[in-house]
Amino acid sequence: MSMAATMDNNVGVAAMGGPTLGNAEFEFLRAFVxxxxxxxxxxxxxxxVQGRLVRRLRALKLRDFQAYCDLLRRDPQQELGELASAISTNVTAFFRESHHFDLLADELLPRWINEKKNGGRLRIWSAGCATGEEPYTLAMVLAEALEKHNANGLDAKILATDLSPQALETARKGVYALERLEGVSVERRRRWFLRGxxxxxxxxxxxxxxxxLVSILPLNLLHDWPMQGPFDAIFCRNVVIYFDKPTKQRLFQRYAGLLPEGGYLFLGHSESMYGLNDSFDLIGRTVYRKRSA
Structure with a gap:
């Protein structure tokens, strides 16, 4: 038996630079997550998981992973957002997958505004908004469309939700490094951002x-949803890549319940609804429209 194998699973191994994630703790974390x-x-x-959670142990001043698991058992919700943020990768950008926003600007928003400007509401949900680049991109496109079609008085809002407290804090501040504006045109930079x-x-x-235009709220997609809808469009991009098939099926069905007939669901470039839900038709690159009953 090797020396490492004889050591306590929870005690740090010098070569690893911190506490070691033992079998029992990893299995608990897998089930919990x-x-x-x-x-x-x-x-x-x-x-x-070990490498990313070691930072949380240090921040919480916990000796080992057993203590971290005990914290999760005592109060699952206290640390859930930080845990989810640590083990997932929040890759986002302004105007990422720009064809989605082109469809909104050129076709969908003009139609919705025309239908609703004499009394109605326009709602878009950014589910898994990360640090806010997606909902603020939606807000730019929406604000420009409202102005272009003389509908600034329309009840139009964007809901942005995420599980990560750190990501939501960044989104609420709305402050970004200048280099993050790589996908934003010069004209939009001048109009929609204030230089420090x-x-x-x-x-x-x-x-x-x-x-x-943007309301930013914490939300776990697997738990209860306080909003009733309906939404004209839901953006859930690069989120379901982390889920297994049954979880994806449940989530897509719940989205279908919040979209009217003809409502739109946008997924990420590496995601698909194929074989998972029959409530939608694929109408473009990772763009789905809810079918009529």
């Missing part, structure tokens, strides 16, 4: 008009 977040962690994710000064010269803040 699947139940609470719908994320399926394979055995090959052990080192990734002095120590903040390399940062921008989103225009207050965009903040007016």
């Amino acid at each position: 699947y139940e609470q977040c719908g994320i399926s962690l394979g055995e090959h994710k052990r080192q990734l 000064e002095g120590d903040y010269a390399d940062y921008v803040c989103v225009n207050p008009r965009l903040r007016e």
Whole structure:
């Protein structure tokens, strides 16, 4: 038996630079994350989970992974957002997968605004909004469409939700490094962002008009949803890649319940609804429209 194998699973191994994630703790975390977040962690994710959660142990001043698991058992919700944020990768950008926003600007928003401007409401949900780039991109496109079609008085809002407290904090602040605007045109940069000064010269803040259009709230997609809908469109991009087939099926069915006939669901470039739900038709690149009953 090797020396490492004879050591306590929870005590740090010097070569690993911190506490070691033992079998019992990893199995608990796998079950906990699947139940609470719908994320399926394979055995090959052990080192990734250990490496990312070591930082949480340090932040919480916990000696080992057993203490961390005990914290989750005592109060699952207290640490859930931080745990989910640590083990998932929040990759996002302004105007990421720009064809989705082109469809909104060129076809969908003009139609919806025309239908609703004499009395109605327009709602878009950014589910899994991460640090806010997606909902603020939606807000730019929406604000421009409202102005173009003389509908600034329309009741139009964007709901942005995520499980990660850190991501939501960034989204609420609406402050981004200038380099994050790579996908934003010069014209839009000038119109929708305020440049920092002095120590903040390399940062921008989103225009207050965009903040007016976006409501940012914490939400676990696997738990109860307080909103009733309906939404004209739901963006859930690069979220379901972490879920197994049964979880995806349940989530897509719930989305279908919040969309009217003809409502739209946008997925990420590596995601598909094929074989998972028969309530939608694929009408474009990862763009789905809810079928008529």
